[in-house]
Amino acid sequence: MTAIAEPPSVAATSPGRLAVQGTGPGLGIARQRATARALRRPGRTVLRIAVSAAIVAAIFGFALPRFASYRSAWASMDAMTWPQALLIAAAAAGSMACSWIVICSVLPSVRLREAAVVNLGSSAVANTLPAGGALAMGVSWAMLSGWGVSTADYVLYTLVSGIWNVFARLALPVIALLVMVTVARPSAGLIAAAAAGLGLMCATAAGLGLLLHNESFAVRAGHVLWRALAFGCRRARRQPPPDVPLWVPGFRRQATALLTVRGWLITAATAAGNLTLWLVLLACLRGTGLSQTQVPWQTSLAAFAFVRLLTVLPVTPGGIGITELGLVGILAASAGHRASAQVTAAVLLYRAVTYLPPIPLGAVAGLIWRHAPALGRISPQGASPAGHRPDDKTRQPADAATQNRHAPLPARPARSPRQLTQSPRHHLLPPPPPRPGSDDAQRDQLGQHAQGDQQVSPRRRGRHPR
Numbered sequence: 001m002t003a004i005a006e007p008p009s010v011a012a013t014s015p016g017r018l019a020v021q022g023t024g025p026g027l028g029i030a031r032q033r034a035t036a037r038a039l040r041r042p043g044r045t046v047l048r049i050a051v052s053a054a055i056v057a058a059i060f061g062f063a064l065p066r067f068a069s070y071r072s073a074w075a076s077m078d079a080m081t082w083p084q085a086l087l088i089a090a091a092a093a094g095s096m097a098c099s100w101i102v103i104c105s106v107l108p109s110v111r112l113r114e115a116a117v118v119n120l121g122s123s124a125v126a127n128t129l130p131a132g133g134a135l136a137m138g139v140s141w142a143m144l145s146g147w148g149v150s151t152a153d154y155v156l157y158t159l160v161s162g163i164w165n166v167f168a169r170l171a172l173p174v175i176a177l178l179v180m181v182t183v184a185r186p187s188a189g190l191i192a193a194a195a196a197g198l199g200l201m202c203a204t205a206a207g208l209g210l211l212l213h214n215e216s217f218a219v220r221a222g223h224v225l226w227r228a229l230a231f232g233c234r235r236a237r238r239q240p241p242p243d244v245p246l247w248v249p250g251f252r253r254q255a256t257a258l259l260t261v262r263g264w265l266i267t268a269a270t271a272a273g274n275l276t277l278w279l280v281l282l283a284c285l286r287g288t289g290l291s292q293t294q295v296p297w298q299t300s301l302a303a304f305a306f307v308r309l310l311t312v313l314p315v316t317p318g319g320i321g322i323t324e325l326g327l328v329g330i331l332a333a334s335a336g337h338r339a340s341a342q343v344t345a346a347v348l349l350y351r352a353v354t355y356l357p358p359i360p361l362g363a364v365a366g367l368i369w370r371h372a373p374a375l376g377r378i379s380p381q382g383a384s385p386a387g388h389r390p391d392d393k394t395r396q397p398a399d400a401a402t403q404n405r406h407a408p409l410p411a412r413p414a415r416s417p418r419q420l421t422q423s424p425r426h427h428l429l430p431p432p433p434p435r436p437g438s439d440d441a442q443r444d445q446l447g448q449h450a451q452g453d454q455q456v457s458p459r460r461r462g463r464h465p466r
Helices: 026-038 041-064 070-076 082-106 112-128 130-145 151-181 188-214 216-236 244-287 297-310 322-335 339-353 358-372 392-408 417-422 437-446 450-455 456-464
Strands: none
Touching: 026 417, 041 322, 070 188, 070 339, 082 112, 082 151, 082 244, 082 339, 082 358, 112 130, 130 244, 130 358, 151 188, 151 450, 188 244, 188 297, 188 450, 216 244, 244 339, 297 322, 322 339
């Protein structure tokens, strides 16, 4: 499901800072090494593409036609009315906009139009290429870094949004099970999915809670991560990074600061994104003529939750094929054989309005970002580790200081010759030269023309009448 921003996992680095693997001063070297490895091992890429293509072809060529023919599914779509089509389009647009709000909730310095460009561009890559999640991460990083988002903020966004998305996927089967209990006896598959999701969610939540609230646990987790990474680097005959133990404590500090301020907003945006995505499926079911009696909304929620949990690890780009087969199988079993054509039409329509639009829109977004970057640009003051956007009150002291620094200084009042003769002798001595850049130096420069006309020589001072 690509309507929700799902960035892949990234590692954090350095004390007080985070970094993306393959970014920073050695970004060009890392890219050259990755390209060289890809060129040396083209067989893995070809095999991955071949396996994904075989799975997609088998599902769309053999599995789905067993439920209903594509001609009958198209006939069910063609029977929809314009209000039903507009309702489906509005639900799909709302689901897409919710994914942009998720990005803005984690990165407050990013505006909504910039979040739209990032989400559409990365979704277009993830939906078209095998293992496109890593490439989508690179696309989103290139866009956000060009708009002023720091490496630490990007890694924090990737980790927090990814963790919250996993929490949503694990919690959906539990919620669906509780809903299904109120209407009918849930199936064994839904009970197993709910139990697995509940166990994984509790374990993940407990680990995250200890990581955020216990500094010693974060330090120990950093050392465990360093040992695991060192073992992997030894197997790959590479040198492990020296600052790995500091990655987890650095993430803990920044994540705690972010979640303290915006944790509720991130949770609400993630829940709204999953809810609107399910509403698109429900609108497609009702649009193809399936009533509440044939496919209850509780059953559609259970099918949606099961498939979301099934596609946590993407085997195909965007879960294409696996998502369609899972939804059609669960919903057709509930609706019966006579409604299998309508169920197939609803699932295909649902996937069409959520999977296909990000591809052309992402291409347009990439062109806009490439050739018109001024349409969305973040001010350098907007990026901050805690994710706060500076307001007018924060900028007011700096502006006042700037104005006072550039304001003209008043010149020294010139004294008359009588005042000079009646003043003590030490006033007649020349003052010490002012320090460069001091206020006295600026006053002397501004008041030179006033003081030059009224300077009195010692000879004239002696001739002045008493």
